[in-house]
Amino acid sequence: MAVDGSRLAITLEDGARWRRTMHVIVPADVVSEERNKAAQALAGRLKLPGFRKGRIPASVVEQRFGQALNSEALEKLIGEAYKAALTRESINPISEGSVEEMNYEPGQDLAFAISFDVSPELEFSRLGGFVAERPASTIPDGEMEKVLERLREQSGSWTEVTEGAPVVGDLVEVEVQPMEGDEPSGESQPYQFILGQGDAIPDVEAAIQTLEPGGEGRFTVRFPDDFPNEERRGEEEDLTVRLKTRRTMELPELSDEFAKSMGDFESLTDLEAKVTEDLGKEAENRAESAVRSQLLDFVLEANPFDVPDSMVARYLDSVLDDAKGLGDERLEELRDSLKPEAERSVKRILIIDRIAEVQGLTASEDEIDERVESLAERSKTSPAEVYARLQKSGQIESLEREITEEKVFEFLKEQSEITDATG
Numbered sequence: 001m002a003v004d005g006s007r008l009a010i011t012l013e014d015g016a017r018w019r020r021t022m023h024v025i026v027p028a029d030v031v032s033e034e035r036n037k038a039a040q041a042l043a044g045r046l047k048l049p050g051f052r053k054g055r056i057p058a059s060v061v062e063q064r065f066g067q068a069l070n071s072e073a074l075e076k077l078i079g080e081a082y083k084a085a086l087t088r089e090s091i092n093p094i095s096e097g098s099v100e101e102m103n104y105e106p107g108q109d110l111a112f113a114i115s116f117d118v119s120p121e122l123e124f125s126r127l128g129g130f131v132a133e134r135p136a137s138t139i140p141d142g143e144m145e146k147v148l149e150r151l152r153e154q155s156g157s158w159t160e161v162t163e164g165a166p167v168v169g170d171l172v173e174v175e176v177q178p179m180e181g182d183e184p185s186g187e188s189q190p191y192q193f194i195l196g197q198g199d200a201i202p203d204v205e206a207a208i209q210t211l212e213p214g215g216e217g218r219f220t221v222r223f224p225d226d227f228p229n230e231e232r233r234g235e236e237e238d239l240t241v242r243l244k245t246r247r248t249m250e251l252p253e254l255s256d257e258f259a260k261s262m263g264d265f266e267s268l269t270d271l272e273a274k275v276t277e278d279l280g281k282e283a284e285n286r287a288e289s290a291v292r293s294q295l296l297d298f299v300l301e302a303n304p305f306d307v308p309d310s311m312v313a314r315y316l317d318s319v320l321d322d323a324k325g326l327g328d329e330r331l332e333e334l335r336d337s338l339k340p341e342a343e344r345s346v347k348r349i350l351i352i353d354r355i356a357e358v359q360g361l362t363a364s365e366d367e368i369d370e371r372v373e374s375l376a377e378r379s380k381t382s383p384a385e386v387y388a389r390l391q392k393s394g395q396i397e398s399l400e401r402e403i404t405e406e407k408v409f410e411f412l413k414e415q416s417e418i419t420d421a422t423g
Contacts, residue, residue: 002080002084003026003030003034003077003080003081003083003084004030004084005084005085005087005088006088007026007027007030008024008025008026008081008084008085008088009024009025010022010023010024010025010085010088010089011023012089012091015115016306017117017306017307017308017309018117018118018119018120018306018307018308019115019116019117019308019309020091020093020115020116020117020118021100021113021114021115022082022085022086022089022091022113022114022115022116023111023112023113024081024082024085024111024112024113024114025109025110025111026077026081026109026110026111027109028107028108028109028110030077031073031074031077031104031109031110032107034073034076034077035073074102074104074110077110078099078102078110078112078114081110081112082097082114091118092118092119093116093117093118094116094117094118094119094308094310094311095116095117095308095310096116097114097115097116098114098115098116099112099113099114100113100114100115101113117308117309117310117311118308119308120305120306120307120308120350122303122305122350122351122354123303124299124302124303124354124355124358125302125303126299126302126303127299127302127355127412127415128412128414128415128416129415129416130294130295130298130415130416130417131416131417131418131419132291132294132295132298132413132416132417132418132419133291133294133418133419133420133421134287134288134290134291134418134419134420134421135286135287135290135421136287136420136421137280137283137284137286137287138283139276139279139280139283143279144272144275144276144279147275147278147279148254148271148272148275151262152251152252152254152258153249153251155251155252155258155261155262156249156250156251156252157249157250158171158247158248158249158250159247159248159249159250160245160246160247161213161246161247161248162213162214162246163212163213164212164246165209165210165211165212166195166208166209166211166243166246167195167209168195168196169194169195169196169248169249170194170195170246170247170248170249171192171193171194171246171247171248171249172192172193172194172195172208172243172245172246172247173190173191173192173243173244173245174190174191174192174208174241174242174243174244175188175189175190175191175241175242175244176188176189176191176204176239176240176241176242177189177239177240177242178237178238178239179218179238179239179240180238184240188240188242190244195208195209201221201223201224201227202224203219203221203222204219204221204239204241207219207221207239207241208241208243211241211242211243212243212246213243213244213245213246214243214244215242215243216240216241216242216243217240217241218238218239218240219238219239219240219241220236220237220238220239221236221237221239222234222235222236223235223236223237228326228330230329230330254268255268256268258271259271291409291413291418292409292412295409295412295413295416296348296351296352296412298416299351299412300344300347300348300351303351305347307343307346307347307350311346312339312342312343312346315342315345315346316335316338316339316342319338319342320334320335320338352404352405352408355408355411355412356404356407356408359408359411361404361407361408361411362400362404363399363400363401363403363404363407367403368396368399368400368403369383371399371402371403372386372387372390372399
């Protein structure tokens with residue numbers, strides 16, 4: 001089925017947040033023609049007692065399937081007329097069309113209205129003349145010590161301890177069994193986790209810390225008010241907890257030997273210098289990120305615009321993709337709480353894309369090749385291997401966007417004043 005768009009009467013209504021409603025009228029003769037085609041196609045497929053296949057009279061088809069024919073023909077016709085109308089008006093929706101109303105009487109024109117979102121058309125009145133402050137690129141006190149401690153933990157080993165109650169940071173293996181009176185009310189379940197990392201509710205962790213390896217106890221625990229399962233919040237339960245094993249982390253000493261085990265370092269001093277260098281780069285990146293964020297905020301404030309709800313919804317879908325197991329109610333709460341920031345993020349993406357388009361700042365193939373060569377040099381491999389790896393993992397587009405964003409922010413910084421924070 002294909003509808004001639006030139007025969008349609010089309011009017012377009014602008015709504016809020018880039019919502020559009022298209023009103024379409026399909027002439028009665030077009031409706032009749034398409035309905036007859038649907039009836040003929042159905043008659044050719046039908047098998048009815050007393051009739052040869054493909055020879056069923058139209059009157060019989062109408063009598064038995066008239067209502068179904070109307071629904072099927074109108075549904076298909078609305079879809080085809082909508083596509084034809086979009087083509088004629090050169091409109092590219094960014095959301096599924098939603099039929100808002102439909103009016104049809106046999107022998108009359110078909111009229112329907114369908115709503116959808118379109119991409120925002122951004123025009124900037126001001127992109128510069130702002131003053132952004134770059135924060136100091138300082139390394140927080142004690143940060144290097146924290147990094148070295150994490151490196152020690154990554155290289156540490158678990159050692160079983162047969163005496164003494166476990167403490168925060170110990171790896172414990174336990175069995176937990178629900179009780180009712182003096183009898184078990186459920187099966188014993190094994191668990192293994194590190195105390196203090198929130199893998200068990202606080203009352204269970206506190207109970208474990210009263211036991212020694214091989215010991216067990218009876219405890220009444222209360223589920224906290226922020227427990228993921230809302231039905232169990234504030235509920236109390238009797239448990240038998242058995243501590244099977246306790247392990248403590250044995251950490252290597254900070255020494256030259258430890259530094260050598262971490263890579264191409266001759267001494268602990270070399271390792272500390274590298275950690276300091278990396279922390280300095282991270283601080284510089286945070287400062288640069290702060291400048292970029294300010295510039296985008298300035299542009300958005302000077303050029304306010306709305307974004308379609310469908311764009312925000314898709315952004316939230318991507319952000320919450322890993323949270324689907326939380327349940328519909330909790331997921332909806334998260335969507336509501338994250339919606340303002342999601343809308344802001346979508347606006348920032350649109351600003352960057354529009355500036356790149358208008359100013360011709362989209363990454364070129366040569367720039368992508370240069371970045372690939374740089375990555376290859378750092379990883380001591382060939383550009384072809386790096387490109388193949390990026391292409392296989394779907395990261396070429398990410399690399400292209402990274403370069404584009406760098407060019408956009410360099411452009412924005414040239415249009416404004418960047419000052420360094422003092423004190």
